[in-house]
Amino acid sequence: MDVRYEAYCFADPLFFDEQRETGDVADDFASLLPAPEDGWRTGVRGVWRLLHPVARNLPLQGWKIHVSAGLDNAERVLVKVHEHCVEHAVSYKHLRSRTTLLARNSKYAPRDGSGKLLTLYPADNNELERVLVALSAKLDGEPGAYILSDLRYGAGPLYVRYGGFAEQWVELDGKRVLAIRKPDGTLVPDKREPTFSVPDWVTIPEFLAPHLAARKSGGADQFPYQVKSSLHFSNGGGVYLADRKSDGERVVLKEARPFAGLDRDEVDAVERLRREHEVLERLKGIDGIPTAYDRFTVWEHHFLAMEYMPGVSLGNWLARNYPLTRRDTTEADIAAYTERALALVRRVEAMIGEVHGRGIVFGDLHSLNILVDGDDDNVSLIDFEMAADIESGTRPALGAPGFRAPRDRNGFEVDEYALAVLKLWIFLPLTTLLELAPAKLRGLADFVQQRFDVPEGYADSIVAELAPRNLPPLTSSTELDQERPDWALVRKQITEAILASATPERTDRLFPGDIEQFRVGGACFGYGAAGVLHALKTAGDERHPAHERWLLDSIRRDPPGRPGFYDGSYGIAYVLEELGYRDEATKLLASSSTLVEQTTDHGLEGGLSGIGLTQLHFALARKDNEFGRQALATAVRLAEALEIADPPGDFGRAGLLNGWSGPALLFVRLFERTREEGWLSFADQALERDIEECVESDDGSLQVRDGETRTLPYAGVGSAGILMVAEELAKHRPDAKALKSLPGLREACRGEFVIHPGLLFGRGGLMTALAMGAEPDQRVRDAIDLHLSRLAWYAVPYKGGLAFPGNQLLRLSMDVVTGGAGVLLALAATLDGKAALPFLSSRTAVR
Numbered sequence: 061m062d063v064r065y066e067a068y069c070f071a072d073p074l075f076f077d078e079q080r081e082t083g084d085v086a087d088d089f090a091s092l093l094p095a096p097e098d099g100w101r102t103g104v105r106g107v108w109r110l111l112h113p114v115a116r117n118l119p120l121q122g123w124k125i126h127v128s129a130g131l132d133n134a135e136r137v138l139v140k141v142h143e144h145c146v147e148h149a150v151s152y153k154h155l156r157s158r159t160t161l162l163a164r165n166s167k168y169a170p171r172d173g174s175g176k177l178l179t180l181y182p183a184d185n186n187e188l189e190r191v192l193v194a195l196s197a198k199l200d201g202e203p204g205a206y207i208l209s210d211l212r213y214g215a216g217p218l219y220v221r222y223g224g225f226a227e228q229w230v231e232l233d234g235k236r237v238l239a240i241r242k243p244d245g246t247l248v249p250d251k252r253e254p255t256f257s258v259p260d261w262v263t264i265p266e267f268l269a270p271h272l273a274a275r276k277s278g279g280a281d282q283f284p285y286q287v288k289s290s291l292h293f294s295n296g297g298g299v300y301l302a303d304r305k306s307d308g309e310r311v312v313l314k315e316a317r318p319f320a321g322l323d324r325d326e327v328d329a330v331e332r333l334r335r336e337h338e339v340l341e342r343l344k345g346i347d348g349i350p351t352a353y354d355r356f357t358v359w360e361h362h363f364l365a366m367e368y369m370p371g372v373s374l375g376n377w378l379a380r381n382y383p384l385t386r387r388d389t390t391e392a393d394i395a396a397y398t399e400r401a402l403a404l405v406r407r408v409e410a411m412i413g414e415v416h417g418r419g420i421v422f423g424d425l426h427s428l429n430i431l432v433d434g435d436d437d438n439v440s441l442i443d444f445e446m447a448a449d450i451e452s453g454t455r456p457a458l459g460a461p462g463f464r465a466p467r468d469r470n471g472f473e474v475d476e477y478a479l480a481v482l483k484l485w486i487f488l489p490l491t492t493l494l495e496l497a498p499a500k501l502r503g504l505a506d507f508v509q510q511r512f513d514v515p516e517g518y519a520d521s522i523v524a525e526l527a528p529r530n531l532p533p534l535t536s537s538t539e540l541d542q543e544r545p546d547w548a549l550v551r552k553q554i555t556e557a558i559l560a561s562a563t564p565e566r567t568d569r570l571f572p573g574d575i576e577q578f579r580v581g582g583a584c585f586g587y588g589a590a591g592v593l594h595a596l597k598t599a600g601d602e603r604h605p606a607h608e609r610w611l612l613d614s615i616r617r618d619p620p621g622r623p624g625f626y627d628g629s630y631g632i633a634y635v636l637e638e639l640g641y642r643d644e645a646t647k648l649l650a651s652s653s654t655l656v657e658q659t660t661d662h663g664l665e666g667g668l669s670g671i672g673l674t675q676l677h678f679a680l681a682r683k684d685n686e687f688g689r690q691a692l693a694t695a696v697r698l699a700e701a702l703e704i705a706d707p708p709g710d711f712g713r714a715g716l717l718n719g720w721s722g723p724a725l726l727f728v729r730l731f732e733r734t735r736e737e738g739w740l741s742f743a744d745q746a747l748e749r750d751i752e753e754c755v756e757s758d759d760g761s762l763q764v765r766d767g768e769t770r771t772l773p774y775a776g777v778g779s780a781g782i783l784m785v786a787e788e789l790a791k792h793r794p795d796a797k798a799l800k801s802l803p804g805l806r807e808a809c810r811g812e813f814v815i816h817p818g819l820l821f822g823r824g825g826l827m828t829a830l831a832m833g834a835e836p837d838q839r840v841r842d843a844i845d846l847h848l849s850r851l852a853w854y855a856v857p858y859k860g861g862l863a864f865p866g867n868q869l870l871r872l873s874m875d876v877v878t879g880g881a882g883v884l885l886a887l888a889a890t891l892d893g894k895a896a897l898p899f900l901s902s903r904t905a906v907r
Contacts (some may be wrong), residue, residue: 063294065868066168066461068575070159074496074858075561075572076871078107079163087157092135093142100146105153106568106578107160108179113149118181121224121240121250123188123265127195128175128204128217130319131326134161137217140198141178150191151181165205167321167329167458169295171254174320175205181225185265192218205320206360208254213271222262224250229621231659236580236622236666247658254293283358285313285365296321296329297361301368304353311353312369312442316362323457330362332445337364339420339447346414348440369440371433374404378427378489379770384511384813387759398513400436401486407439408482412475415441419450421471425478426460427485461870462492468529480525487512489815490853492869497856498528499536504853538862540852547891550862554884555601557861558592558874562607567617570610573875574866580622583614585631586665586820591876594635595884598894608639615648623655624663625670625898626717626877634674634898637681649678662701663713664722665776668694672726673899676733688733695730698723699742705749712766714750715774716781716897717820719764721750725785725899731792740793747789747798750782754801761811762804775825776877779808787832788901806830810843817854817864818873819882819896823847828889828896832903844890851883 071077090109096102103110112118129137138154145152155161155177164173182188192213202217210219223240230239230247239247243261251257256275258264264272285302292299297315304311314333321329333355340352350367357363372380383389383397408430415422423446431440446456450471456464462485465477485491487508493500501523509519528534539545539553561572569582570589577587585591589611596604615632622628629652636645661667672694679688702723713719724746731739755765763771764778772778783805789796809826816822827847830840855862856872864880866873873879876897889896893903 063168065870069870070163074872076575078578079160087159089138096146108153109156110153112151118225120226123220123222125180126176126207126210126219127178128207129177130204133202134177137202154178165322167294167296171295172209172252174295175207189267211256222258310368311365314364325457333362333364336445339444342418348411369431371431373428374430374432375427377432385811387807387810395513405483411441416472421448421450422475423447423456425475426463480522484522499534501526538855540855551887553862554880557858557863558880560859561874564610571874573873574878580627583632584627586626586877587875590632590635592881595881599884599888623652624666626665630671630674662698662723663718665717668698669722669726676729695726702746708753712753712764712772712777714753714764715777717776719750720746721782721785728788743789744796744798751801761807762801763808773808774821776820779805780825780829783829818878819886820877824883824886828886831890
């Protein structure tokens with residue numbers, strides 16, 4: 061579970077979105093503030109409202125002031141700061157609504173934004189001091205969450221940090237990030253981490269020295285434990301593995317920050333920690349439940365020390381043992397797994413029964429709060445912050461997607477619901493989808509009954525517990541559920557859903573997609589309008605002039621700050637050219653020249669290979685030698701970088717988007733243009749570099765290693781992306797060294813279970829990669845047919861069409877990387893032989 065996604069689920073039940081004002085005047089902070097007199101400029105950027113005195117010029121960077129507040133005092137703090145800023149002509153911005161403040165302080169919101177209600181921009185250090193002194197007097201005693209990235213001024217809600225005032229960008233690990241400028245003019249990342257730091261060329265003003273000293277003396281010497289490692293972080297605090305200094309006892313420390321990590325009942329992490337301690341005292345003596353040792357406070361943070369429970373989470377256990385991710389799983393494998401899984405479920409059920417016997421509702425049962433140790437013999441439950449006495453009538457205000465009970469379940473029913481989810485999840489871990497599409501329940505449960513050796517009636521018992529109450533049975537039959545789907549109709553329905561989701565009235569996005577569109581913009585190829593319009597055109601849909609105008613207006617209004625193909629200007633320019641907007645494409649490429657010069661990343665997503673492939677495309681499409689020279693220069697830069705490429709790191713990058721497969725594709729295309737054999741040698745070398753990140757599984761598949769235990773078969777990051785480019789190389793150099801890995805790469809794409817449906821990070825990419833082979837054998841054809849049939853798992857009816865969930869299965873997505881546009885491209889590639897993505901080849905249709 062990527063916790064970033066949870067923060068984008070507050071605003072809309074169907075699509076990822078930023079939390080915005082509710083429309084209620086009482087929720088709108090601006091309604092509290094008297095409008096400044098003439099001479100002020102106001103504006104809106106995302107969740108922020110900006111106010112700036114026109115007559116004042118600000119530097120590009122400097123010391124900024126952040127003001128923290130909680131939900132109870134936010135209005136009071138905001139009014140006081142507004143009055144001061146207007147009186148003294150200080151530029152500032154504030155969050156637009158109370159709803160947004162709650163979202164940004166919620167448990168799974170990013171920690172670097174926690175607590176911030178306002179940001180002030182003093183013109184210089186003298187004004188910085190004057191504002192801090194004045195506001196500290198006005199805001200004395202006002203509480204708020206500690207802003208982890210900043211230095212606290214005094215004991216109140218004021219914090220300072222050196223950083224950018226205006227947006228400047230620089231590349232870091234292949235991503236465009238906000239930047240500040242060194243004295244020599246060099247742009248470097250503007251660090252926004254949950255720890256206070258100062259650029260090495262910046263001197264901390266003398267008047268801040270006492271406050272820095274106070275921070276450094278924050279009670280570390282009083283801390284009774286030696287922290288060994290971190291286990292988990294959220295906006296409410298961290299979870300750590302530690303040793304008790306007095307006797308060396310290994311413990312787990314849970315941290316809680318005041319006013320932070322709010323749940324939907326607006327309860328903070330400290331109060332939940334207090335409740336957890338009380339519950340663990342009630343449950344003392346039950347095997348598998350940690351003993352609470354100590355609750356204490358150091359500085360302003362609260363801690364609970366608990367017994368260390370060995371084992372791995374049930375989620376990790378399933379990743380290691382689940383049989384349907386393996387190739388050619390036997391019935392014996394299925395039977396053995398079923399026996400182990402049912403035994404684990406029984407153990408969890410028994411423990412929950414003991415918890416209920418003590419009058420406690422656990423409230424947060426899910427796969428990461430269950431630990432398995434040894435040969436499945438020892439099972440533990442952890443994380444009791446949502447637990448409550450049955451008599452209290454309290455419902456958990458947080459919960460894991462897919463496991464949390466609906467509002468009509470109370471008391472022990474909350475745990476009984478989660479247990480039923482667990483019974484389904486352990487055999488088919490797609491239960492997150494049920495929150496988005498409850499009608500999927502019957503089909504998923506029936507698959508478990510048919511595929512695994514579960515007892516008769518197992519599926520019916522799950523459905524009986526999980527089905528929505530007081531509603532007729534929900535059905536979710538779509539065209540994809542038919543034995544022989546009408547694929548022309550399926551593609552028409554996907555197109556209809558994409559078009560029905562459009563929001564041309566919005567300026568930040570046209571089609572809803574992954575949360576990345578709020579970072580890179582709603583116009584780009586990977587996550588935005590450009591990619592969707594390309595997919596619709598590739599699938600043979602008619603033109604949509606209004607949507608094309610939206611794309612043109614978007615780049616005029618907010619020019620891309622990144623040059624990449626999937627995340628910036630080059631991908632947008634490619635689509636503009638494709639749609640006939642030649643002049644606009646030319647202007648966009650010209651405006652990105654400086655960004656291209658600054659780019660060093662090799663990847664296709666945001667780096668040089670995507671840029672070079674676009675340059676080559678324009679050279680061929682326009683018969684323009686200048687673009688050809690640019691493409692050649694870009695390829696030379698990549699070839700030089702390949703010679704000194706870093707060895708594989710701890711986490712996977714190999715694949716189509718961020719690996720060396722992107723440069724390999726450019727090298728192949730340059731060979732086709734120049735017929736110079738050396739480019740094929742570079743392509744072979746680049747693919748070999750990506751294959752170095754792969755490991756062979758015991759089923760013969762070759763997958764990209766990601767961390768110590770996880771492997772990735774996907775197209776964006778994973779073996780399917782390597783396979784796609786290897787198939788391109790095979791057409792010209794069948795004896796290339798990298799092609800020895802083709803069998804293992806193909807095997808990696810044959811797994812029966814894939815958690816996501818999409819093109820770059822899901823099932824769509826696996827079947828597309830398999831279809832790219834010159835002569836697919838029967839095993840490959842069977843695997844493609846299986847992938848096509850399993851798309852029914854994910855398809856959700858939407859306004860007369862068919863939509864698909866994006867990453868995490870939490871919300872629908874229409875984009876190329878994660879959503880419906882990508883599925884549409886995968887179907888066009890597999891069924892019609894069209895190019896799945898720009899720069900890949902079209903092929904003979906497999907079906």
